[in-house]
Amino acid sequence: MSRVPDPALSRVVLIGTAHYDFLPALASVEDNLLSLADVLTAEEVWGLPADHVTIVADPVTSADMLDPVVRAADEATDTMVFYYAGHGLTEPRRGELRLALVGSDSQRPYTAVSYAHVRDALLGSRAARRIVVLDCCHSGRALGTMADPVTAAIDEAGAEGTYVLAATAENQKALAPVGEPHTAFTAELLSIFQNGIQGHGPLLDLDAIYNHVRAAMRDKGRPLPQKRDRNTAGQLTLVRNRAHSSPAGTVHVQGLEVEGERARARLAEYGFVPTAEPMSGRVRKSRLVEVTDFDPRHHAGGPRAVQGKCSWHGATCDEEVVASVLVRDGGGDAWHAVCRRALRALGATR
Incomplete structure (x- = not known):
């Protein structure tokens, strides 16, 4: 793909739960949402219109989380991006990933939203490409860490044109370092969007972004992300490379x-x-x-x-x-x- 996805025909939904009634707070999630929205609307990165980026902070009900996804999935015809940051719960019998709401309780996983509902909304979209980014956690960890068993959800990326990027592999911890403005995984994504990747061309595809994030996390001794995609989905251009410049003249x-x-x-x-x-x-x-x-x-x-x-x-x-x-x-x-x-x-x- 020789250009970024058409901003007029693309939609992004950024969802994050930072504050909880029964689970540890994750303050950096709030900054994740604001920073991602800011960089994705920058003309030199993607140039999405502000009204094509939906932020859902601290959803209380399932409808709070799912309605914006369904709406955006129906509107998008080029590229649809779904991002979630917060605690992730697992249903004990099937190991199903559930995305936590403000009132979710680790002892009652049914109080969180099943990722399957998000997946179904995305698969029903007219968008040619669907991108899922999961920076989510498992409950019961001390403030400052997130455990993220998301393998089951990732393996469901079976549809053509779907790319799923997750913060960690199953049974590993994804970090939300105390005192840092963003979770560790999202911080690396933001660094790429804001600064680009030296030595790459003017556009960055999903695999280039994934490989760079993975290398950066490995170099810092942090949990390694994982991905699932189908056929050429990884070659989808997502953003412009701010580190690229042509020789003068x-x-x-x-x-x-x-x-x-x-x-x-x-x-x-x-x-x-x-x-x-x-x-x-x-x-x-x-x-x-x-x-x-x-x-x-x-x-x-x-x-x-x-x-x-x-x-x-x-x-x-x-x-x-x-x-x-x-x-x-x-x-x-x-x-x-x-x-x-x-x-x-x-x-x-x-």
Whole structure:
């Protein structure tokens, strides 16, 4: 996949239970939710609209937890992400994973939500890809540790396009270190989203993220995460790599590296649409050469574009910029920041 999942067609549900009536509190879970929502909505990471990220903090009832999942699963057609952090309980007879609510009790596992209900909601989604992230615990551990027997839940990732990432293997402890702002596992995820991975390309797929988290946890002597996926699900691009940068003066045009000052872009911004401009009795046509995610580095000389404003339509356009495009016409090559309407006019979608 050569781009991040379409933010307009994707949904994320972040659920965490930090405070309990009968189980030890996990204060860092609250920060997990806020930090994940913040980074996933950042344009340079994924760029999800804020209203496509649902935060459910301290759910009290099953409906509090499941209704947002069902709603998001119904809306998503590209990628659906479900994240849970908190205590995880196991049903003693079947070993079924249950996700704890505020009032859940380890002696009454039926007071927690069965992961099977979450799984069924996800499997019923129209989303082409479903991602499950479980940073959950088993009750009865002292504050600062979480035990996470999730193997049964992970093994249920049997549907095409489903990827399940869990904090630990069965019968191991997942850490919520006292004094640290995030649980250990989620802290490593956040580090990747916020800082990227050196030596990787401009996009990060799920397997790259998993392998990096696993290596980081191993190096710190912390419990190792595990994953389950089907076929090529691990190759799904999730976020942009903030550690990636192209060499100065180099851009990619139709798969080739082209050296030149700003890729021969004129960077002078048009105040009109140049797709059909009379030129000595002829029509000058513009040809789309490349489309990328919006990157102000392409537009250093353009006052509107560098501010994230549409330079294709100029001052008459107040629409949201969705991409940077390299356009070739009779005047040469130029990078433009474009709105969705301009992108359609150029015969491209994003």
